Amino acid sequence: MKTVQPISEKLQHRSFPVLGLSCASCAASVQSMLSSQAGVSAVAVNYANATATVDYDPAAIREEDMQSVIRSIGYDLVIEKEQAAEVVEKSEQNRYKKLKIHTLWAAILSMPLMVISMWGMDIPYAGLLMWILATPVVFVFGGRFFTSAYRQLIHGKAGMDTLVALSTGVAYLYSLTVFIFPDFWASKGLPGHLYFESAAVVITFILLGKLLEMQAKSRTSADIKKLMGTQPTTATVIRDGRAEQVSVNAIKIGDHLLVKPGEAIAVDGNVLSGMPLINESMITGEPVAVQKEKDAIVYAGTLNEHTSFEMTATQVGSDTVLASIIEMVKNAQGSKAPIQKLVDKIAARFVLGVLIIAAITFLSWWWLGGAAEISRGVVAVVTVLVIACPCALGLATPAAIMVGIGRGAAMGILIKDAAHLQTLAGVTDIVLDKTGTLTTGKPVVQEAVWLEYNDQLANILLAIERSSQHPLADAVADYAASLLPHKDTVNGLTHATFLPGLGLEAAVNDINYYVGNARLLEDKGIVLNDQSLDHFLQRHPNDTIIYFADGGHKKLLAGLALADTLKPEAKTTLDRLRDQGITIHMLTGDNSATASHIAAQTGITFFEANLLPADKLTYIEQLQRAGKVVAMIGDGINDSAALAQADISMAMSKGSAVAMDVAGMTLVGDRLDKIADGIQLSRLTNKTIKENLFWAFFYNLIGIPVAAGILYPFTGYMLNPMIAGAAMAMSSICVLAASLRLRYRKLQ
Template identity: 35%
Template sequence: MNSDSGLQRVDFGVDGMTCGSCSARVEKVLGRVDGVERASVNLTTQRADVELDPRQTGVSDVFSAVEKAGYTPVAERIEFGIEGMSCGGCAARAEKNLNALTGVVSASVNIATERARVDYLAGTIARDALFSAVEKAGFSPIEPDTDNTQTSAESPSDAAIYKQSLLFAVVFTVPLFVVAMASMVPGVGTAMHDVLPERGWQLIELLLVLPVQFWAGRNFYRFGWRECRHLAPGMNSLVMIGSSAAFLYSLAALAIPGVFPAETAQTYFDAAGMIITLILLGRYLEALAKGRTSEAVNQLMALHAPTARVARDGQWQTIDADEVVVGDVVQVRPGERIPVDGAVTAGNSYVDESMISGEPVPVEKSADAETIGGTVNQSGQLEVRVMRTGNDTVLAKIVRMVESAQSEKPAIQAIADRIAGVFVPVILVVAAVTFAAWMAFGASPALPTAFVTAVAVLLIACPCAMGLATPAAIMVATGRGARMGVLFRRGTAVEQLASVATVVFDKTGTLTEGTPRLTELETTGGFDRRAVLRLVASVEAKSEHPLGAALVAAARDDALEIAGAHAFTTYPGQGVEAVVDDRRVQVGSSAYLASLGIETGAFAARAEELAHQARTPLFVAVDGQLAALVAVSDPIRDDARRTIEALHAAGLEIAMLTGDNRATAEAVAAEIGIDRVMADVMPDAKADQIKRLQDSANALAFVGDGVNDAPALTRADVGIAVGSGTDIAIEAGDVVLMRADLTGVVGALQLARRAMRVIRQNFGWAYGYNVLLIPVAAGVLYPATGWLLSPVLAAGAMGASDVMVLANSLRLRRGGGVGAEVAARDDGRANGPTDRDRPHESGQGTSKTA
């Protein structure tokens, strides 16, 4: 709301704050934003209260500041369709109206999907206000969908609507064209005039063109008039004006020929009809291609099983899948789709999860194994207990994620839409100037030439291609990625990933398997190996750290009893301690034991040797005395080396971020070819290390497991979460790899680079087309060649331009599977040799965590 002083007060939630220093940091960051007069952040309510000057800054700037601080501002989101848009200028106009509303954080309108996505502050604006803003721009808002997992079989597609209008137009346009052209054929024209005079044939042309002009072309008038009424002309306006000019000129020439100068009372009924028909053909082909760009989402929606066989009242009953509830047991026979997310309670089988994960090899399922709705049971019968239904299922989340990525507008498209927003008014001016110039300087009779060139200019201009250049490619790329198991959560991530210069990998669970195992346990005199292992395992059983889990697993493998521990305390990044059998046991790094006053020099040389072998050394103290040195190793993943090699081949620098000590980290880096190592980084300092790299480098991607690395994933230009379809990693990062396979990073990079190359080609075609053909339509070639561009050819060329852009985008559907080698040529830049000699960096402190 706005105060009397002209300041706007904004109240919103902030997620991710855990302590007073968090709220203080957010408050400090908000206070630095230009135009913010006051900022107050409450940790208890998790909300921020900000007063700002709307003339200097907006809500989006405030939200951006909070995000850069590493936290998540909370806004409501609504998505809805918009009817009547025909070009990028239309999308830009609707978007501008929405963004101008108080309380709107950001609004994005996508011409390819014909949808708007609006983030707004709850309680500050009503949905009706959003719809009203769209209507004021000259378009019709459509009620938002409520179910993303169902297809709408009842409503006809755009392609079906255009096809119906096109076929109707063709029925009248073909005889219209025959009549008009036949009169120009020697002999045939004379024969026709023997049957009817010229005005009689012109009257027949009028009767044939009327249904085409005012029924088949009715939507051009409907939306074109609305655009003009709101002083915001678009492509519909150009078509309406161009075809109406040809029709009205012809009608006047037929009805009152005497008012025209000599030899200018000509009719262009055939041109008016052909214009409508050819543009309908272009729109139909465009709609078909648009349908193919969203085919991946439709295929995912089609995976939703319509029915399920559920145990009810002691027998199996087939019911609608939407009626299944959590806790039900579902029976799935061989060859059937699994209707829900759940866990196997009985049976053994193999399940094809390729459409979800991109993994072509069927996955074995037995008791307690998790299943994903939409996957196909292959061999055996399974009984599955339902865990998630409806919009909570993995399939529904994937569909929402892909649709969200397709709706978001990359920076390159925002620029194109701003250009398209002024393009149509400029074309109207160019057409008027063309008409005036031919009337003033053209050879007599000048009116027909001036008329033909002005109409050709109106019809040849094609901001549609500019508006479709990016969203069409983004739609196909994100759909292709979904089929490969690479999910782009944001459309902007495609553009950003294509331009990254550095990829930073988390070590534990990303470059390594994440399941460490005990490799050494060496004791000092007086301590028994098995006794020490039992004490250590009893302490670590209280810890959730993977290194501790390795020690517990080793004790159980030795059939040792895990004793109860109390007074357990953990020191993040350093170590743990507890009391076991009345003995105080402390396990951690050398720095941790040194802080306790316990000397570790007896094992110093051996610890360094183990660290150089990529093993993590830990020291054990019992009752204040050094008892043992243990070493834990986390095996490097099989796909790590070839992934790093492929990224190096693409000209990228590779860095590794870990809490492990310097020696262990460098040993891993040397084995797989990492360029830069950031070791000894405390868990809460990973995001700061990413920011430090960003300050000194170009765009940066961070690859982590999506669970423990959320701050770093958020801070990076592109966060890539490596997980699986049933992990909470699906909610983290800008790019989610559905399989725990590092080669997916290579596939995602390759796909992003191909998409950006296609987008650049699309823009080259769209802008080049207009730069070259608008002057041709205006008649610049006439003095040298005597050739003028017919309005009919101009209309056909306009439709062809859109189809070319869409066809080029559809090439992204082919090739470039996950794990494919990324060639240096995929990048539009020259890639020099990778710098392998940069000095390694270190964070603050010492840690046993990664």
């Protein structure tokens, strides 16, 4: 029994690679052993990506102690932090190479065994030859199963290796007694069949299955490997005016780097000089390269497609965006979906259940058929033990989750964990913030009407707005600059005064000019009575209107309508979501007129305006009380409470860090169409999980009774252990193949 000790408040949370896992029961054994250790608070072992996520008290248990415990049952825990990836990769390469050699030799020795068993039992010394051929296959190339089974047994554990060792061991030992003591079996009136070929071929098929499984499992993590592969190992740093090649690990914040065309960027930073075209598809999922100007942010792992440029390093090592994404995806792939808890419980008890069924099978053959049927009873036991290995069951959920989350990352959809991936599939209602989510969050001039225009006046407007810090000033300045061929502001701007709630007053060459709302012009005695202005206002009932006036001559010069604009993909994205059966809601702190205008443009029926953060939270709670599964999408700190309350939360990556931290899903690149992609990907992943589990259970539900001989009384058919071994291997391959389809399924 686990000794209960007080756990310190400073629990460590860490994922360790586990070496040597061969089935779901193996993962359960590792999890059980770690959970039983004093100082360990929580453990989750994922068979698909071979990791153990552990919460432990370093004051009560060391990592070396956990490693020692796992080694005692035939596996290994990689505790090195810096070299973990290299250790795992080297171990997997060695394991694959060794498995390939063993499989090849097992097949070479098994083929003549099958030939002899089928057509050559009458040749001289047939039994001796079969024994000589089978022994190295079973105990050398299949020795791993016996060693692992023994180590698990001394700790009271059992797994797939136990089933393989028992099944092949029983077939081999039975055949050996028949070969060495044939007179004994004959004197008892019992048939003395040799099953050396069954033991050897079962080992061969299982080794082949494991070989194919390793290949398939490596492809389930292809997306994360692709992300990791975008990180360069060296970079060109400019120091003391000289360019030198250095390791990426040697780069420090503030270093100046030179990035040449075709090179991947080593760290996050800002452009110092040059205007490169950067392909950010590995982070955002967008294939079109983006033009970067001075001070623009560039990210590690992205590719410079055109012209050399210099940059300043701002984030290095594990602090880069790419490193954060890789770490997040790794953690997500290692997490368990709620449905996996049930599967884990079944897998943990599965082997014991199979052993009981095997015992009942043998006793039933003996009891119903007498001593004459002992030989068939042995075959049935061997077949039951072989066919019932729970590999497919253990792979059904985590393999699909690894592929689904990996594909999401490649598309710029970062999902925090498997639970969020599973919940996302059941979303019935989506609540969207308006500003920065549905819209660009950056107002622009929609239309301007000039009552009097010349370049000098446009220059004055540009100069005034560039002197302002008001949120709308940039939009007006950009518009004014677009009118001018040289975009040079006038000289003579002596001062600009901000008038709260009204606008700006500025003196240019001793003449006062005003930029602001209608109230400002009324206060300054400037009349707004031009007919063309009336038509202009009628065309923009929901937009913000800014006026430009000459105070010296008391006349209006121009009117400008400003509005936030919908993202280009907003309408099509919302249509896709409706096609998926999802109801759309919009919540905003903006005024009712603006909210109504945006809702009309996008076809949103349910919307609320003038809301505080607490109001958004209440709205979501009301939907949940009505039985809805609610997703909330936002990008600001004011959305964080609503994001936390929603069943599934999504944040835009250009939004606040608070919103992204709360969110279960982050959309890199801020494209709304990724919402629909994420939901469809989640539904496909969940569908794949259910299909995998169905076929894994169905395989065992049908396979075990047939292996036990249930068809024999009616058809005279007994399942051959060799066929059972092949079927067991193929069941795992089929589950992995079904999961890998997620990488290529089209999202519509």
